[in-house]
């Protein structure tokens with residue numbers, strides 16, 4: 001079967017930025033389909049930075065019987081429009097969608113677009129079976145499709161036992177020169193970076209979170225290390241971004257990862273969880289090459305953390321920040337505003353938390369959005385805040401500001417609080433930095449190291465041109481980046 005797999009590009013942004021992350025899910029699917037004997041081509045619209053006006057021509061260059069698109073919920077509109085184009089070019093081709101959009105909104109996708117099949121989790125297991133059974137999908141697990149004019153839903157794959165024997169991602173089908181360009185800076189060195197997952201799923205159930213895998217499946221650390229060694233040998237990768245929903249899942253597993261990754265002498269970054277973030281563990285991580293951990297701390301209010309079912313306390317979060325900095329690892333904190341129950345008072349607790357702990361909220365404060373697949377989404381539907389699921393999906397594109405307000409405050413009040421809170425936290429943070437010359441110096445040195453590393457890779461004049469361009473476009477953002485603390 002001739003198969004074309006597509007990674008969409010964020011065309012709604014205007015000028016498409018270079019891709020920040022390798023589309024691992026699609027690469028796993030590509031690998032499994034190829035191993036099953038199918039002809040697989042990849043069209044990576046993001047890596048190629050294809051503007052919307054050129055998508056049709058790029059798709060028409062390929063011959064295919066089946067096309068597969070990867071998409072998150074926020075990409076509904078892109079999928080709908082792309083499916084229409086594909087149908088016009090090749091009316092007989094089957095159109096398949098996988099990823100969070102297909103997992104959580106298969107009904108809407110199948111009823112309002114020309115997509116034929118939605119694949120839930122485990123695309124690498126499901127897709128090859130699907131390609132063999134296109135005429136009758138009734139025995140293919142983990143798919144939804146239209147049968148007799150109705151949406152038919154097959155049972156999911158669930159826990160997949162053989163996770164260590166999945167084929168490695170089909171990196172070679174993607175433009176690896178783009179993905180491995182040494183643009184990521186691991187601890188002051190420009191290195192080629194690549195995404196890896198050590199597990200699927202997360203054992204927690206934070207109420208705002210939309211997880212891609214319902215059950216937790218963990219790979220053995222040995223299989224993860226074997227993959228990393230391959231990446232190092234084949235592509236000269238010097239930095240690994242662990243993209244699991246939660247990497248710091250347990251102390252024991254993390255220590256095993258540290259012990260086995262240390263001899264590879266790589267830099268790596270991962271997501272963390274405050275409840276297991278001790279100085280001892282983080283020091284081990286640092287020794288093993290970890291340079292950055294990001295935590296979804298979300299709120300400084302104990303009430304909101306409980307309502308979210310975060311299963312951490314404000315004190316644990318504070319200890320995690322301290323421990324991470326003490327270990328010499330960059331601590332990135334994701335904060336949120338607007339979870340149901342949020343008031344001026346609870347958000348004040350969050351801003352005070354940021355100030356007390358000198359947190360620079362990484363993306364300022366994310367406005368809480370009831371993403372499909374989350375407990376909050378069900379609540380928004382039952383409370384009548386989401387009346388039309390398709391209109392809601394359309395609004396998710398870009399995902400900025402207030403999409404659905406889950407608080408008792410007005411949208412304007414929420415946005416005012418977010419802006420003012422962001423300014424207050426940032427100003428405090430920079431004041432604190434100015435008052436701590438030793439930290440300023442340490443960070444300054446790191447920044448110089450980074451700039452030098454960039455210059456080595458890109459050339460000094462290209463770096464200067466880029467700097468001037470950014471200064472013209474968004475002076476404040478550039479200054480923020482330059483001033484952001486590393487410790």
Ligand code: B12
Pocket residue numbers: 005007020021022023024025026028029067068069070071072073074075096097098099100101104119120121122123124127195197209210211212243244245366371372373396397398399
């Ligand atoms: C990297 C990443 C991104 C990257 C882009 C990824 C890419 N395609 O290039 C960037 C930074 C752009 C991104 C952005 C966002 N992301 Co994101 N991201 C991730 C992350 C960390 C890793 C994805 C990954 O590689 N997973 C590992 C692979 C193996 O799993 P997978 O992608 O799910 O693929 C499997 C199946 O889904 C399926 N499958 C996937 N595609 C296809 C295609 C076909 C044809 C088939 C058959 C099967 C199939 O098979 C695959 C193999 O099993 C995940 C968390 C996670 N661990 O999944 C979040 C995640 C996908 N992101 C999420 C969110 C919320 C966002 C944002 C909305 C965040 C924000 N507040 O802005 C934005 C969306 C921006 C927008 N407007 O479009 C949510 C998705 C929720 C949802 N309902 O959509 C996740 C699950 C994180 C979470 N738990 O909250 N993200």
Ligand code: SF4
Pocket residue numbers: 202203204205206209210211245246273296
């Ligand atoms: S927010 Fe993080 S810890 Fe909570 S359920 Fe989602 S992935 Fe797991």
